[in-house]
Amino acid sequence: ATAVQVCTQGIVEGPKAFGRIAKETNNWLDAHGYSSLDEIRGITIKHMENIKENNYMTVPPKVELDKCVGCGICKIVCGYKAIEIEKKKAVIDIERCFGCGVCTSKCPTKALSIPR
Structure with a gap:
């Protein structure tokens, strides 16, 4: 790693x-x-020499707005700077998000989840 x-x-x-x-x-x-x-x-x-394309798919988390309290913990732990807090709710920039899931693991209200 x-x-x-x-x-x-x-x-x-x-x-x-x-x-x-x-x-x-x-x-x-x-x-x-x-x-x-x-x-x-x-x-x-x-x-990997014969692999022509990436073999992974980035899936950004979804925000359940009714659960999000805008605490900002997700923004703090996001290493990709893909989360902002707007109007007291988390907003994910899907162009920057890598889908690592750290934000989902640290959200105290479980407002963030990665769709399967």
Whole structure:
């Protein structure tokens, strides 16, 4: 995982995430015969040469306006600066949103959700 992904998990799970990630990573490396992350970093690239398009889809969260209280926590945790608070409600800029879901995990009123 990149530093950004690890940081995001820390936001979602709290500081205990870092110890868990380190332990699980070491266990996985041992189980698969690797001694360090350097041995596997970039290993997928050679398998992706034939892929012409992105294989993911960005899905921005939906805001349930009746639940949103405009607290701004979603705006604070959004690393993509895709959320603004307008008229005491969260507004998602779908052009900037990457669909990571951090905002949905931190919303105290559960006003944000990613459609499936």
